[in-house]
Amino acid sequence: MVGLSLGEKHFIQGGIDQNLRSDGRKRDTYRPISVETGVIPQANGSARIRIGATEVIASVKAELGRPNALQPDKGKVSIFVDCSPVAEPMFEGRGGEELSTELSVALQRCLLGGKSGAGAGIDLSSLIVAEGKICWDLYIDGLVISSDGNLLDALGAAIKAALSNTGIPRVQVAAGASGDEQPEVDISDEEFMQFDTSGIPVIVTLTKVGRHYIVDATSEEESQMSSAVSVSINRKGHICGLSKRGSAGLDPSVISDMISVARHISEQLINKLDSEISAAEADEDEM
Amino acid sequence: MAAQGGAAPSTYTPTPTKKTQRSPFFSDSDVDWLRPDGRGFHQCRAAFFRTGAVNSAAGSAYAEFGNTKVIVSVFGPRESKKAMVYSDVGRLNCNVSYTTFANPARGLGSDNKEFSSMLHKALEGAIMLETFPKTTVDVFALVLESGGSDLPVVISCASLALADAGIMMYDLVAGVSVSCLGRNLIIDPILEEESFQDGSMMITCMPSRYEVTQLTITGEWSTAKLNEAMQLCLDACSKLDKIMRACLEEAASASQD
Amino acid sequence: MGLPDASGDLSSEMEVDAFRRLFPLRYFERHLSESIRPDARPLGRARDTTLALGAVASAHGSALAKIGSTTMLAAIKMEVMTPSTESPDEGSIAIDFHMPPICSPIVRPGRPAEAAPVISKQLSDTISSSGMINLKELSLVSGKAAWMAYLDIYCLDADGALFDAALLSAVAAFSHLQIPIVSLNDDGKIELISEEDDGAKLEVEPVNKEKRKLTLSGIPFSLTCILHKNYILADPTAEEESIMETAVTVVLDSSSRLVSFYKPGGPVLAHTSAVQDCVALTRQRVKELQNILDETLSGMEID
Numbered sequence: 001m002v003g004l005s006l007g008e009k010h011f012i013q014g015g016i017d018q019n020l021r022s023d024g025r026k027r028d029t030y031r032p033i034s035v036e037t038g039v040i041p042q043a044n045g046s047a048r049i050r051i052g053a054t055e056v057i058a059s060v061k062a063e064l065g066r067p068n069a070l071q072p073d074k075g076k077v078s079i080f081v082d083c084s085p086v087a088e089p090m091f092e093g094r095g096g097e098e099l100s101t102e103l104s105v106a107l108q109r110c111l112l113g114g115k116s117g118a119g120a121g122i123d124l125s126s127l128i129v130a131e132g133k134i135c136w137d138l139y140i141d142g143l144v145i146s147s148d149g150n151l152l153d154a155l156g157a158a159i160k161a162a163l164s165n166t167g168i169p170r171v172q173v174a175a176g177a178s179g180d181e182q183p184e185v186d187i188s189d190e191e192f193m194q195f196d197t198s199g200i201p202v203i204v205t206l207t208k209v210g211r212h213y214i215v216d217a218t219s220e221e222e223s224q225m226s227s228a229v230s231v232s233i234n235r236k237g238h239i240c241g242l243s244k245r246g247s248a249g250l251d252p253s254v255i256s257d258m259i260s261v262a263r264h265i266s267e268q269l270i271n272k273l274d275s276e277i278s279a280a281e282a283d284e285d286e287m
Numbered sequence: 288m289a290a291q292g293g294a295a296p297s298t299y300t301p302t303p304t305k306k307t308q309r310s311p312f313f314s315d316s317d318v319d320w321l322r323p324d325g326r327g328f329h330q331c332r333a334a335f336f337r338t339g340a341v342n343s344a345a346g347s348a349y350a351e352f353g354n355t356k357v358i359v360s361v362f363g364p365r366e367s368k369k370a371m372v373y374s375d376v377g378r379l380n381c382n383v384s385y386t387t388f389a390n391p392a393r394g395l396g397s398d399n400k401e402f403s404s405m406l407h408k409a410l411e412g413a414i415m416l417e418t419f420p421k422t423t424v425d426v427f428a429l430v431l432e433s434g435g436s437d438l439p440v441v442i443s444c445a446s447l448a449l450a451d452a453g454i455m456m457y458d459l460v461a462g463v464s465v466s467c468l469g470r471n472l473i474i475d476p477i478l479e480e481e482s483f484q485d486g487s488m489m490i491t492c493m494p495s496r497y498e499v500t501q502l503t504i505t506g507e508w509s510t511a512k513l514n515e516a517m518q519l520c521l522d523a524c525s526k527l528d529k530i531m532r533a534c535l536e537e538a539a540s541a542s543q544d
Numbered sequence: 545m546g547l548p549d550a551s552g553d554l555s556s557e558m559e560v561d562a563f564r565r566l567f568p569l570r571y572f573e574r575h576l577s578e579s580i581r582p583d584a585r586p587l588g589r590a591r592d593t594t595l596a597l598g599a600v601a602s603a604h605g606s607a608l609a610k611i612g613s614t615t616m617l618a619a620i621k622m623e624v625m626t627p628s629t630e631s632p633d634e635g636s637i638a639i640d641f642h643m644p645p646i647c648s649p650i651v652r653p654g655r656p657a658e659a660a661p662v663i664s665k666q667l668s669d670t671i672s673s674s675g676m677i678n679l680k681e682l683s684l685v686s687g688k689a690a691w692m693a694y695l696d697i698y699c700l701d702a703d704g705a706l707f708d709a710a711l712l713s714a715v716a717a718f719s720h721l722q723i724p725i726v727s728l729n730d731d732g733k734i735e736l737i738s739e740e741d742d743g744a745k746l747e748v749e750p751v752n753k754e755k756r757k758l759t760l761s762g763i764p765f766s767l768t769c770i771l772h773k774n775y776i777l778a779d780p781t782a783e784e785e786s787i788m789e790t791a792v793t794v795v796l797d798s799s800s801r802l803v804s805f806y807k808p809g810g811p812v813l814a815h816t817s818a819v820q821d822c823v824a825l826t827r828q829r830v831k832e833l834q835n836i837l838d839e840t841l842s843g844m845e846i847d
Contacts (some may be wrong), residue, residue, distance in 0.1 A: 067376030070482075098404070105401050109505050113486070118413055227412075229502075239513055242504035247412040256514065263510075298623035298692045301726050301734045341701045343648050343782065354601055358700060360646035382653040384644055387696045388603045388619040398653060427645040427653065429698070431617065432602055434561035 004223060012224055016209050023052075028265060030216045033157070035276040037165040038284045045166025046278070049158040051216065053148035053198045056157035058140060059178035064185065065137035067128065068259075075127020075135035079107045081142040081155060088147045100244075106152055107142070108204050110232030111159065121200035121240065122163065130173050134185060149219040152230050156203030157269075161277045163200060165284075167168070167192030201234040201241070202269050204262040208246070213258060215265055229258050233266040294431035300392055323479055324353065331463070331475040331523055336444065336534040338451040346452020350444035353477060354434025359445045361452040364422035381407040381426045383441055389433040402428075402438050409442045409462065409491040409501040417454040424454055435477035441463045442491050442501075447531055451538070458493035459531050460500055461524040465489075465516045467506055472516050474523055488513075490520040494528035497521075560602055568787045576775050588825050590705075590767065590779035593833065595712070595840040597720040607723030609713035611779065615701040618713035620693050620721050626736040627683065627690040635682020635690040639668045641697045642712055642822065648702040648782075663707050666806065667697070667714060670795050674764040674803045677718065684726065684751050689734050691723070704781040705768045707793055712833060715763050719841060722757070725750045762797040765833040767826040769794075771812040778825050792819070794826040798834055 004012075015021045025031070031052035032167035040046035067074060080101040085092040091099065111121045125135040140162070142155045170191040174184040207217040207228040214221065222228075227246030234240050241257065244250070250258075321421070332353040341347035344360035367378055384400040387394055406428065414424070428441045439462030439521065446460040466476040467486035476484065486506020492499045508516070564571045564582075575582055585591070592614030598605035603619035627634055632811075641664040643657040651657045671677070682691040695717065697710050725737045727750050737750055770777040772788040785791065790810025795803040802823070807814060814822075 100398060102404060105404075109503060113506050154307045234507070237510075239504060239508040239510075240506070242502060244499075245408070247408070247500075249493055249496065249500045250502075251497060252492075252499055252517060255499060255502060256517070258513045259513070260510075299733075300621075300623050301724070310599045341573045341615075341646060343702055344646070345648070345649075357648055365649075382645055384653070386617075386642075386644075386698055387640070387694070388600055388606075388621055391602055391693055393621045393623065410623070425645070425652075429644045429646045429700075431698075432600055450791040 001236075008220075009224060011208050012043060012221055014214050015122060016214055016221070021214065022220070025216075027212060027214045028261075030269070030272075031218075033071050033272065033276060035157075035161050035273070035280040036283075037161055037277065037280045043162075044168060045162045045164075047158050047161030047277075048164055049099060049154050049161060051150060051154050051157075052218065053156050054150055055144075055146040055147060056151065056154045056158045057143045057145060058155065058162040058221075059140070059143075060162050062136050062166070062168050063139065064129070064134055064187075065169075067132060067135040071124075072132035074124040075122055075137065077112060077124065077127075077138040077140065079111065079124055079140045079142070079159070080104050081107065081144070083147070084143045086146075091144075091147075103142070103144075103155060106243045107155060107159070107203075109243055110152075110156060110201065110230065114238060121160075121234065123196065123199065126196070129171050129185065134173070136168060136202065147154040147219065149217045149222045152206055153203050153216065156201075156232065157273055160197060160200045160202065160273060161280070163195050164197040164277050165281065166195055168195075175253050201232040202266050202273060203230055203232045204250075204266050204269060205230040206258045206262055208248075208250070208258075215262070229255065229262070231259055231262040231266075233263055235270055237263055237267075311401035322473065322477075324477060328471055328473045329519060331526070332477075334527060334530050336447055336531055338447055338534060338538045343450070344448075346448050346450070346454070348444045348447035348451055350440050350447070352434070352436065352440050352475065354432055355426055355437055355440050356431040356434070357437070357441050357444050359426060359428045359430060359441065359448040361426050361445075361448045361454065362535045363424040363426060363452075364454075365425070367421065367423040371423075373421065374482060376416040376480040377414075377421075378423040379407060379411050379416065379426065380412060380423050381410065381428075381445075383430065383438075385426045385430045385433065389430050392443050402441065405438060405501065405503070406445060408441055409460055410445060410449070412498075412500040413446065413456050413458055413460045413493055414449065415457065418455045424449075424452075433478060435479070435481050436475050438462065439475075439489055439491065443527060443531060447534065452537055457530055458495045458498075460491050460532060461494055462489065462491040462501075463520045463523040463527060465520055466496070467508070467516070472512070473520060474519055483488065488516045490517065490524065492524045496523040552796055564634055565839055568783075572772075572784070572787055576772070576777075577694060581777065581784075587775060588778045592831070593712070593780075593836055595716050597716060597844050603726065603736065605717045605719075607713050607716035607720055609709050609716060611705055611709045611712070612781065613701050613703040614705055614709045615699070616697055616706075616709045616713035617700055618695060618697040618710070618717040620695050620717050622721075622723060623692045623694060624684070624689050624726075625692040625841055627687065629687075631679070632687035633683040633686075633690070635692065636677040636679065637668075637671065637677065637682075637693045637695060639671065639695045639697070639714070640664055641667055641699070643699045643702065647699040651702075661707065663710055666707055666793075666804075667710055670711060670764055670766070670804050671714065674762055674795070674797055676760050676763055676797075677758055678761070685728055688732060689751075690730070693721075702782060704783075704785045705779050708766045708768050708779065711764065711766050711795070712837075715760070715765070716837060716840065718758060719760055719763075719837065720844070725756070727751055727836040749784060762799065762801070763834070764795050764797050764803045764838070765826075766795040767822075767829040768792070769822045769825060771810070771818060773812070776818060776825065778829070790814075792822050794822050796826050798821070798828050798830065800827055802831065804825055 034050045036048040039048045040059050044062045045060040048057045059183040083096040098154040170188040172186040206213040207225045208222045226248035335351040338348045340349035341360045346361040384398045442462035465488045466484040488504045491501040594610045596608040599608040600619040604622045605620040643660045645651045645653045726734045770780040771790040772803045790812035793806040
């Protein structure tokens with residue numbers, strides 16, 4: 001919990017009103033973002049993202065599994081977030097659990113698309129090895145290490161970076177198995193395939209403080225919010241998911257307005273992230 | 288008898304001999320198909336509400352939209368749990384659970400954590416929490432039968448139950464969802480339609496104040512479609528609001544007699 | 545409860561209400577001495593009882609029972625199991641009684657009500673020992689497949705006499721039960737035959753064409769009474785149960801044979817005569833309940 005005095009609250013709100021926030025940013029500026037990939041060697045892909053004092057890690061683990069009977073031509077992806085009590089004393093016990101569930105649900109909604117798989121950032125049919133029999137199951141884990149607001153955007157970016165860092169071993173399916181038999185597979189140690197990550201959306205959270213809304217709020221600013229809208233947007237400018245936090249109601253026209261602002265900001269964020277990710281990949285290769 | 292002890296025998300639900308397939312009209316979006324229950328794309332199911340379903344609760348409501356049947360009970364304001372710290376605004380505690388027979392295949396009848404937190408978020412903005420400091424209002428929902436659009440029905444029903452309990456609110460909360468199937472938008476989807484949807488949107492709003500308390504979107508949406516869906520939901524919410532108000536008025540005039 | 549403005553014009557009633565809350569036992573005893581109960585019932589009369597069948601479309605059999613405001617929703621789902629080796633030609637029944645948080649202010653999510661498992665067990669015992677259902681009728685293919693009937697009863701509103709209402713909803717659900725037609729496929733699995741194409745082109749022989757309904761014999765009905773001093777109160781409300789703690793539940797079948805008898809402790813030690821009175825009250829009540837069930841069933845057939 002952030003305990004602020006009345007004066008500090010006024011200072012934050014006044015700053016936002018005048019488009020000059022406490023740390024010198026404008027309402028629509030992000031804090032510096034830094035990306036580091038391949039931070040967990042055991043995982044198939046991983047990344048660490050720092051946005052200001054917020055730090056999160058995402059890891060991707062791939063395992064062979066059986067596709068769902070209803071969708072035999074698609075792999076499965078699950079996203080789970082853990083909020084470490086190290087990041088914030090409040091995360092200990094139930095508080096952390098609730099936040100973890102909320103973030104996990106929001107990320108699933110923003111990245112995995114509809115029930116039929118349409119609009120998903122990850123092309124689920126690329127995860128199939130043998131239709132109806134074998135597919136890759138991706139387990140995406142997010143870990144919040146240090147929390148200073150805007151966790152959802154950071155986690156979304158970390159997952160995007162971790163997926164571009166992910167290599168999945170190429171699998172040879174032994175021919176000959178027919179009917180209901182489970183075919184034998186040969187997993188390659190050398191050949192890896194990369195994901196097409198261009199379709200993965202970014203998440204932009206607009207936090208409403210007073211009459212204005214800001215991007216990339218710090219936890220001090222978040223304590224003053226009346227509501228927040230997180231929009232996930234892909235490169236095409238299409239909305240891939242949306243969730244709202246905070247108790248206060250919003251006028252529908254304000255929401256439409258926020259969505260179009262988020263779309264505008266997402267363009268810059270996608271470009272910024274892409275260049276950071278490729279720089280991080282290059283760094284990793286050099287080492 | 289199962290009560291005789293020992294390991295419970297594993298059982299299964301017999302499946303039909305003819306495998307049900309994804310109905311052709313869902314996969315081909317260009318065809319003008321009919322909805323399984325014969326409704327138009329932008330037509331909601333007939334809504335039925337009744338307050339005072341549970342006598343032992345402070346307030347309650349029953350809602351029936353086609354096969355979706357839910358009961359919501361409200362208890363309190365009552366003492367908060369001992370472990371809670373002092374709070375000068377009231378607390379709202381929500382829980383949504385399903386019966387074992389709610390779904391076509393027998394389930395375990397467990398709590399739905401995601402829906403519980405969504406219900407909380409949808410209602411909290413409409414309740415005057417400052418009118419019951421230090422205490423808690425419990426909103427418990429039981430989905431008797433799941434027939435699609437469960438969450439919006441639970442939310443609308445819960446706001447009626449709150450009104451029935453005399454909890455002060457700024458406005459009722461009406462919830463409506465829209466599914467996107469191919470190029471078509473269909474409102475108030477049933478279970479079958481939900482399982483094939485490409486995207487979905489749920490809006491809960493306070494119709495008289497014209498404020499959205501909760502909005503969730505999944506799937507890929509273009510701006511035009513997004514705006515169309517939002518307008519569709521908002522219009523349906525204000526219609527639903529009229530039905531909900533009529534239900535409350537009826538209950539109030541019945542109690543006066 | 546009790547909004548400030550709601551009590552404004554009820555000042556004359558406030559004193560009675562306060563008395564009721566502060567001295568509940570004396571309040572009740574004053575009524576009992578006049579041979580009447582606060583809800584205007586005579587001591588031996590049960591509350592109005594209604595039954596509705598087929599309330600749950602997704603179940604194979606269901607019933608909604610109301611005794612006063614106590615409401616129970618029972619639903620049966622049929623699944624297939626492999627029968628045990630000891631009884632290869634018998635099906636099975638699993639009964640579960642639930643008290644969800646909506647039913648009473650005492651139940652909270654995550655903390656199940658203490659009464660629920662007790663009533664669950666009582667229901668299972670009563671239904672199995674009454675012999676109402678012949679488990680052989682649930683057999684499909686001897687030694688290979690049999691029905692497992694899952695009966696789940698949800699208490700929607702708890703206002704006393706929970707067991708009576710639960711049992712009534714359970715027997716009503718069983719009498720409403722419509723068993724689906726199934727056949728045995730090549731893998732030894734049971735499959736459903738859809739209703740539309742029956743008769744016309746049945747490639748597969750149904751295994752249970754004749755067994756769509758259960759024959760219920762000796763249906764059990766129950767009545768719970770509260771014993772307090774020399775008074776016997778039939779069909780108590782939740783308030784009465786909380787104030788006077790000695791309850792006696794008698795279960796008789798339709799031919800008035802005693803199926804079971806519960807008196808789980810309580811401060812009042814019952815005389816034999818009191819027990820006999822309870823049984824006599826139950827005998828009357830069984831007739832009423834049997835009539836209600838018959839009327840509801842015949843109402844269904846007309847439809």
